[in-house]
Amino acid sequence: MADLKALAEAVMKGNQSGALELTKAALSDGDPVKSILNEGLIGGMDIIAARWKKNEVYIPEVLIAARAMKTAMALLEPELVKAGVEPIGTFMIGTVAGDLHDIGKNLVAMMLKGAGFQVFDVGIDVPPEKFVEQAKATGVRLIGLSALLTTTMPGMETSIKALKDAGVSAKIMIGGAPVTQAYADKIGADGYSADAASAVDLAKRLTA
Numbered sequence: 659m660a661d662l663k664a665l666a667e668a669v670m671k672g673n674q675s676g677a678l679e680l681t682k683a684a685l686s687d688g689d690p691v692k693s694i695l696n697e698g699l700i701g702g703m704d705i706i707a708a709r710w711k712k713n714e715v716y717i718p719e720v721l722i723a724a725r726a727m728k729t730a731m732a733l734l735e736p737e738l739v740k741a742g743v744e745p746i747g748t749f750m751i752g753t754v755a756g757d758l759h760d761i762g763k764n765l766v767a768m769m770l771k772g773a774g775f776q777v778f779d780v781g782i783d784v785p786p787e788k789f790v791e792q793a794k795a796t797g798v799r800l801i802g803l804s805a806l807l808t809t810t811m812p813g814m815e816t817s818i819k820a821l822k823d824a825g826v827s828a829k830i831m832i833g834g835a836p837v838t839q840a841y842a843d844k845i846g847a848d849g850y851s852a853d854a855a856s857a858v859d860l861a862k863r864l865t866a
């Protein structure tokens with residue numbers, strides 16, 4: 659059996675080559691892919707997320723950890739498909755129309771991937787009709803809208819309306835620097851989170 663604690667630590671420290679080698683070793687030792695994912699990769703991301711919440715690490719460390727997880731994940735993904743391991747939820751995220759900011763959105767996407775969600779990133783400057791089209795194409799259970807500009811926040815309301823009018827039943831969460839819980843309540847979003855680490859908790863709650 660490979661050392662999955664060491665794998666979690668390599669991810670947490672953002673050690674890309676270490677995470678890759680330890681994932682390879684775990685696979686060749688015959689460790690169950692689900693354990694490699696949950697105890698190794700997600701385990702590492704859980705630690706970094708908890709430390710980020712406590713302000714013990716900052717955004718660059720989280721991004722570096724996510725990159726290490728992504729590298730090892732590429733190796734694990736075909737094995738997960740073979741083993742029929744299901745993601746804990748399906749999530750689509752995009753930055754609303756007129757808004758080109760994507761650093762926060764990418765971070766939310768990475769954290770949810772790290773927590774075991776299957777993530778469809780539909781990019782930036784996404785008009786309501788594209789959210790609708792992609793929600794139908796992917797069949798996700800949870801949708802995330804990001805906005806960084808006060809001028810593009812109304813795009814969240816129009817996107818939520820378009821999704822509901824089109825009969826999309828997925829839960830919708832929103833976030834971004836100018837967004838608040840009061841705004842989420844006002845426009846009928848199912849949830850709001852202030853940062854990517856709490857977005858994971860919210861996503862788990864909304865899909866439970």
Ligand code: B1M
Nearest residue numbers: 757758759760761762802803804807808833834835853854
């Ligand atoms: Co822009 N910009 N920008 N910008 N930019 C801000 C947002 C601004 C506050 C700067 C300022 O004036 N002080 C200001 C907005 C003012 C306002 O509307 N209140 C602003 C402006 C005005 C503009 C332009 C209009 C500037 C111009 O051209 N005159 C222009 C608009 C372009 C457009 O979008 N149409 C513009 C352009 C740009 C750049 C392209 C140069 C660049 C973006 C690069 C990129 O994203 N690829 C940029 C940047 C980098 C910023 C700042 C400096 C940093 C944003 C960022 O990445 N933060 C920003 C000032 C600031 O915030 N201090 C600013 C780091 C990131 C990790 O945090 O995105 O908040 P954040 O994400 C957090 C949370 O908000 C949350 O989790 C993330 C991680 O914890 N979160 C979610 C985000 N989405 C979520 C979704 C969720 C849940 C949580 O659920 C779905």
